[in-house]
Amino acid sequence: MTSFNTLFNRMFQEKSRAVYLIYLIQAFSSLCFSLWMIFSMRGEPNVMMINGHREVTNHLIAYLLIFGVMMFITSFFANFVYWIISSVKNEKINRSQTWRLIPINDTEFLLSNFGTAFISYLWLIILEGITVAVTCLPVLTVNEVRKNLSGFFEESHRLAVQDWWSLLGALVLVILLGYAWYAIVSLINLSSRSIMDFLPNGSSKFIMFIVRVVIIIAIIWLLSKATTVVFGAISNFIPFLADGNNDLQMSGTLVAFLLFDVVVTLIDILLLNKFVEAKQN
Amino acid sequence: MEFKDNIPIYLQIEQYLYRQIALGKMKAGEKIPSVRKLALELTVNVNTVQRALQQMNDQGILYTKRGEGNFVTEDIELLAKTKQTLIDNQLDEFVQNMAKLGVERDSLVTVLEKYLKESEE
Amino acid sequence: MSDLLQVKDLSYKKNQKMILKDVNLNLSSGKIVALLGENGAGKTTLMRIIAGVAKNYRGEVNLEGSTKEAERKAKLSFTDGLTGFSDSTKIKDVVKFYAIIFQDFDENEFTELRKFMKLDPEMKLSQLSRGMREKLIIALTFARKADLYLLDEPFGGIDAMARKKIINSIILWKEEKATILISDHFVNEISSLLDEVVVVKDHTVLEHKSADDIRQNHKSIEEYYESFYADEDDE
Numbered sequence: 001m002t003s004f005n006t007l008f009n010r011m012f013q014e015k016s017r018a019v020y021l022i023y024l025i026q027a028f029s030s031l032c033f034s035l036w037m038i039f040s041m042r043g044e045p046n047v048m049m050i051n052g053h054r055e056v057t058n059h060l061i062a063y064l065l066i067f068g069v070m071m072f073i074t075s076f077f078a079n080f081v082y083w084i085i086s087s088v089k090n091e092k093i094n095r096s097q098t099w100r101l102i103p104i105n106d107t108e109f110l111l112s113n114f115g116t117a118f119i120s121y122l123w124l125i126i127l128e129g130i131t132v133a134v135t136c137l138p139v140l141t142v143n144e145v146r147k148n149l150s151g152f153f154e155e156s157h158r159l160a161v162q163d164w165w166s167l168l169g170a171l172v173l174v175i176l177l178g179y180a181w182y183a184i185v186s187l188i189n190l191s192s193r194s195i196m197d198f199l200p201n202g203s204s205k206f207i208m209f210i211v212r213v214v215i216i217i218a219i220i221w222l223l224s225k226a227t228t229v230v231f232g233a234i235s236n237f238i239p240f241l242a243d244g245n246n247d248l249q250m251s252g253t254l255v256a257f258l259l260f261d262v263v264v265t266l267i268d269i270l271l272l273n274k275f276v277e278a279k280q281n
Numbered sequence: 282m283e284f285k286d287n288i289p290i291y292l293q294i295e296q297y298l299y300r301q302i303a304l305g306k307m308k309a310g311e312k313i314p315s316v317r318k319l320a321l322e323l324t325v326n327v328n329t330v331q332r333a334l335q336q337m338n339d340q341g342i343l344y345t346k347r348g349e350g351n352f353v354t355e356d357i358e359l360l361a362k363t364k365q366t367l368i369d370n371q372l373d374e375f376v377q378n379m380a381k382l383g384v385e386r387d388s389l390v391t392v393l394e395k396y397l398k399e400s401e402e
Numbered sequence: 403m404s405d406l407l408q409v410k411d412l413s414y415k416k417n418q419k420m421i422l423k424d425v426n427l428n429l430s431s432g433k434i435v436a437l438l439g440e441n442g443a444g445k446t447t448l449m450r451i452i453a454g455v456a457k458n459y460r461g462e463v464n465l466e467g468s469t470k471e472a473e474r475k476a477k478l479s480f481t482d483g484l485t486g487f488s489d490s491t492k493i494k495d496v497v498k499f500y501a502i503i504f505q506d507f508d509e510n511e512f513t514e515l516r517k518f519m520k521l522d523p524e525m526k527l528s529q530l531s532r533g534m535r536e537k538l539i540i541a542l543t544f545a546r547k548a549d550l551y552l553l554d555e556p557f558g559g560i561d562a563m564a565r566k567k568i569i570n571s572i573i574l575w576k577e578e579k580a581t582i583l584i585s586d587h588f589v590n591e592i593s594s595l596l597d598e599v600v601v602v603k604d605h606t607v608l609e610h611k612s613a614d615d616i617r618q619n620h621k622s623i624e625e626y627y628e629s630f631y632a633d634e635d636d637e
Binding site: 284285286288289290317321323324325326327328329 | 432433434569570573574576578593594595596597613614617618620621622623624625
Binding site for chain 1: 418446455470473476483486487503504
């Protein structure tokens with residue numbers, strides 16, 4: 001039997017390839033943009049406006065800053081592209097005979113598939129974060145910038161413990177939401193596959209397409225119903241919620257999402273284990 | 282070699298090895314090729330070669346030295362007998378075929394003698 | 403002899419169409435067995451079910467006491483079309499995948515097989531001819547140490563030399579206890595290798611006979627196989 005770690009590493013390797021590609025394209029376009037700035041603002045880029053003051057810096061720092069800011073801006077688009085690519089990759093793996101022949105149970109297979117997609121996403125964020133940090137760091141040598149920043153940090157020191165908890169909660173929520181995305185995409189794909197394998201043969205491509213769309217709409221409708229029900233149930237369990245106690249409200253939401261993720265995952269595992277075949281090759 | 286597909290392959294392998302021995306390609310006391318090599322040479326299953334060799338061991342044409350492989354027997358009498366069987370088989374086939382062509386047993390010797398004389402000339 | 407593989411009352415439908423019905427099949431260890439049948443008879447489906455990649459079947463598949471799909475997958479080696487790899491993947495990278503993923507994959511043995519098949523590890527999948535690709539698939543399949551090898555139509559559309567190589571690799575690399583099941587719709591090219599023949603027709607296993615028994619009745623395996631389709635030629 002193949003161990004979970006082995007499969008996870010191999011799947012991560014597969015998915016991180018998309019990460020590197022996206023990151024390179026992102027870096028390349030940011031570079032093009034900052035070069036374009038150099039040529040279009042000939043002679044002037046060494047002037048920065050900070051709080052209305054003109055601050056003179058050297059060229060390199062200015063260009064690096066532009067590059068870093070461009071990386072930051074394009075990251076929203078790049079991350080979106082990653083989510084799409086990784087979802088497609090996930091579903092390809094779910095139906096690939098090469099992957100499905102691996103001796104491991106379907107639960108571990110699916111969790112490894114979701115897990116690696118998500119970890120690769122974090123890897124992309126880390127790469128982007130490091131690049132932005134490194135390229136923007138030199139600007140700290142400028143006095144005025146330093147002054148402004150230290151003021152900001154003094155303020156953030158006043159963040160209460162309470163706020164740190166909400167920040168952590170938000171982070172967990174983001175993770176749960178990210179996971180939910182992959183689980184839902186799989187739910188749509190796996191359930192429509194199962195139903196299509198069950199439908200009588202000889203249906204035309206057009207009918208297949210219609211069936212797919214209907215299934216997708218039905219699942220989205222079911223999901224929205226399910227979320228309302230789950231949230232309703234959770235708020236019933238936690239009577240303090242109405243008091244506006246932030247902490248409890250947060251944990252209620254987290255539990256609801258966790259529950260939601262678990263249920264969708266269980267359905268995915270069932271579908272993969274009982275119905276969804278590897279594509280014949 | 283080409284096998285006839287309507288006779289069990291192990292029997293044909295035996296025949297093949299008998300012929301090799303009778304023709305002197307495998308001599309008394311000589312080691313015969315390994316099972317896998319024979320299988321590869323004849324494009325047959327290793328199991329089938331083993332079965333053929335087992336039967337030949339039982340008949341005494343081959344003997345096994347542990348860890349070394351199979352050897353052709355040094356029993357000259359047995360080898361001669363084997364060769365005689367092969368010759369008999371060929372003759373049998375010849376006689377049957379001639380009978381089909383209408384040459385009966387009594388006239389067989391005359392026909393053969395005549396043929397041998399003419400082919401010499 | 404103890405059974406290696408037991409398939410009991412197996413039925414399988416897809417898109418409301420019967421593909422396999424009440425299939426029963428027992429294979430013992432150490433054999434080379436042909437799985438014969440027309441195109442579309444269900445040979446590939448039967449192999450895919452045994453290998454655990456076709457789902458939603460009824461009946462039981464037991465491979466040396468394992469009925470769970472994941473455990474079966476660990477004990478058998480199935481020829482995969484390598485569709486999980488992009489065309490630009492090099493042979494050596496496919497091998498890396500196999501070496502990491504399958505615990506029973508023997509890299510030294512693969513190297514021997516690869517040399518025997520005359521395959522260049524630097525070549526990309528897209529550069530391989532049909533015969534080379536099939537040879538690669540066979541080399542990957544045999545480099546695993548499994549109890550059961552499932553070869554799905556390994557001779558489809560390849561030239562005589564590649565076929566000869568594949569047949570010889572079966573003779574050379576088959577371990578004594580391993581069983582090989584080879585599906586084909588044409589039997590001549592492998593008939594001299596076979597221990598047993600399984601005929602699939604009308605959605606089920608029609609007959610399972612030893613090759614010697616067939617020949618003992620002075621019938622060639624080809625004649626035997628064709629006899630199942632004899633009545634259809636009259637139509």
